[in-house]
Amino acid sequence: MVEKSQMSESPVECAPFGVAPADRKREEPLLGGYFVSAYPPFACWTEDGAAAFDRCLDQAPSLTSHFGLYVHIPFCSERCQFCYYLSHDDRPGDLESYLRALLTELRLYAGRSRLRDRELDFVYFGGGTPSLLSTERVETLLGGMQAILPWTRVREVTFECAPSSVTTAKLEALRERGVTRISLGVQELDDDVLRRNGRVHLVADVERAIERIQQAGFPVLNVDLISGLVGQTDDSFRSSLDRVVDLAPESVTIYLLEIPHNTPLFRAVRDGDLEAPPADWREKRHRLEAGFARLEDAGYDVRSAYTAVRDPERHGFRYQDEQYRGADLVGIGASSFSYLAGVHHQNLSALPAYLSAVRENRLPLWRGYALDDEERFVRELVLQLKLGAIDCEQFVAKFGCDPLEVFGDRLEAFRGRGWLTIDGTKLILTRAGLSRVDRMLPELYLPRHRPMAEPG
Numbered sequence: 001m002v003e004k005s006q007m008s009e010s011p012v013e014c015a016p017f018g019v020a021p022a023d024r025k026r027e028e029p030l031l032g033g034y035f036v037s038a039y040p041p042f043a044c045w046t047e048d049g050a051a052a053f054d055r056c057l058d059q060a061p062s063l064t065s066h067f068g069l070y071v072h073i074p075f076c077s078e079r080c081q082f083c084y085y086l087s088h089d090d091r092p093g094d095l096e097s098y099l100r101a102l103l104t105e106l107r108l109y110a111g112r113s114r115l116r117d118r119e120l121d122f123v124y125f126g127g128g129t130p131s132l133l134s135t136e137r138v139e140t141l142l143g144g145m146q147a148i149l150p151w152t153r154v155r156e157v158t159f160e161c162a163p164s165s166v167t168t169a170k171l172e173a174l175r176e177r178g179v180t181r182i183s184l185g186v187q188e189l190d191d192d193v194l195r196r197n198g199r200v201h202l203v204a205d206v207e208r209a210i211e212r213i214q215q216a217g218f219p220v221l222n223v224d225l226i227s228g229l230v231g232q233t234d235d236s237f238r239s240s241l242d243r244v245v246d247l248a249p250e251s252v253t254i255y256l257l258e259i260p261h262n263t264p265l266f267r268a269v270r271d272g273d274l275e276a277p278p279a280d281w282r283e284k285r286h287r288l289e290a291g292f293a294r295l296e297d298a299g300y301d302v303r304s305a306y307t308a309v310r311d312p313e314r315h316g317f318r319y320q321d322e323q324y325r326g327a328d329l330v331g332i333g334a335s336s337f338s339y340l341a342g343v344h345h346q347n348l349s350a351l352p353a354y355l356s357a358v359r360e361n362r363l364p365l366w367r368g369y370a371l372d373d374e375e376r377f378v379r380e381l382v383l384q385l386k387l388g389a390i391d392c393e394q395f396v397a398k399f400g401c402d403p404l405e406v407f408g409d410r411l412e413a414f415r416g417r418g419w420l421t422i423d424g425t426k427l428i429l430t431r432a433g434l435s436r437v438d439r440m441l442p443e444l445y446l447p448r449h450r451p452m453a454e455p456g
């Protein structure tokens with residue numbers, strides 16, 4: 001539900017944003033970014049935007065909007081061929097000083113007016129590989145964070161894990177400290193495919209990790225898979241999913257492999273070092289759609305473009321849903337993202353620059369973007385469509401503007417291509433629309449942002 005406090009002060013102007021682009025067939029590039037994770041796109045974010053974010057921290061707090069915390073742990077034991085996330089080896093001492101910096105950064109935030117007396121609703125530890133932390137470091141980090149910003153009202157705490165670093169003692173510490181949701185990076189259950197993509201774990205490690213997680217009694221275990229890995233076939237993906245269904249996690253996420261420019265896989269494809277070209281988008285979507293069908297047969301419900309859950313009432317994903325609805329989020333750690341009072345921000349991403357800013361008791365500000373009312377309207381529309389359906393009435397109530405009027409032409413074009421149905425005030429993506437939602441969303445961007453869209 002959208003809260004009144006999150007409504008913009010003034011309704012946005014309801015002019016249609018030009019005519020829909022022609023319904024032409026396009027080549028989909030194999031290489032480059034694909035997922036839409038922020039609007040307006042990162043290419044628009046600036047240092048002035050970061051200064052606007054800094055100023056908004058001096059505003060009075062909003063005590064009614066939802067509030068979350070993201071914590072980035074940028075360390076991995078090995079770099080996977082396909083991965084674009086910021087991560088480093090743990091050189092001696094790096095992790096220790098990084099964890100100290102996280103607590104200092106959180107203290108800097110907690111001292112600013114906008115966050116005074118705010119209570120967290122959700123927390124997310126992402127990476128990198130948060131499960132690389134030892135049990136002692138888990139205690140120190142989570143205990144230290146809770147002493148700065150209490151978790152008394154927190155409803156969901158997610159902790160990302162890689163299979164080889166899951167131990168029973170660590171899981172017990174996480175559970176005792178309030179973690180409710182484990183997200184496990186599995187990717188595929190085939191040893192050959194795992195090796196060829198640079199994963200450090202094998203199938204047996206996944207099975208052992210899942211057994212330990214289930215014994216520790218977390219309310220939700222999510223398992224990440226990827227459609228389109230090097231060496232994956234329709235058969236290997238199908239068998240992986242069959243095995244996952246047997247293991248019965250509460251939630252299964254199937255990403256489509258993207259090959260951004262900063263990945264080892266990008267260089268391998270560019271230099272012709274692979275035995276065969278990577279799967280194209282048609283094959284990847286086919287595996288995703290077949291995967292969802294298999295999960296539905298096993299009793300799961302599709303809850304968003306990439307995730308199916310056993311029980312949508314109990315196995316939701318607050319971190320994603322609240323952000324898509326405009327919640328405040330503070331991100332701590334190198335390269336982390338925040339969104340506060342309608343202003344985006346990303347921290348410095350180089351580890352030395354991040355650490356030295358925090359050591360000097362400065363927030364590690366890098367780039368940001370202050371959204372106007374029209375941009376907030378488009379942002380929420382674009383992000384919420386990734387959940388598969390929206391009710392335009394809620395947008396009218398919150399922004400004074402109806403997506404059906406503003407984007408009439410484009411929504412009609414989506415409907416014509418079989419990607420969307422319109423039922424009264426509801427827009428519902430078909431399965432074909434859902435599996436290409438990140439390709440379709442940039443068509444809803446304001447004209448000034450379309451040339452900067454990330455997807456290639």
Ligand SMILES: C[S@@+](CC[C@H](N)C(=O)[O-])C[C@H]1O[C@@H](n2cnc3c(N)ncnc32)[C@H](O)[C@@H]1O
Pocket residue numbers: 076082083084085126127128129130160161162163184185186187224225226255256257258259260
């Ligand atoms: C930060 S990682 C998860 C935790 C842990 N580092 C691991 O890999 O086991 C988040 C997820 O992003 C997904 N991912 C990473 N690179 C990707 C890519 N190039 N395309 C699609 N999904 C990707 C993987 O499914 C991965 O589990």
Ligand code: SF4
Pocket residue numbers: 075076077078079080083084085087127128129162185
């Ligand atoms: S997929 Fe996970 S383990 Fe692999 S490099 Fe990326 S963050 Fe690290």
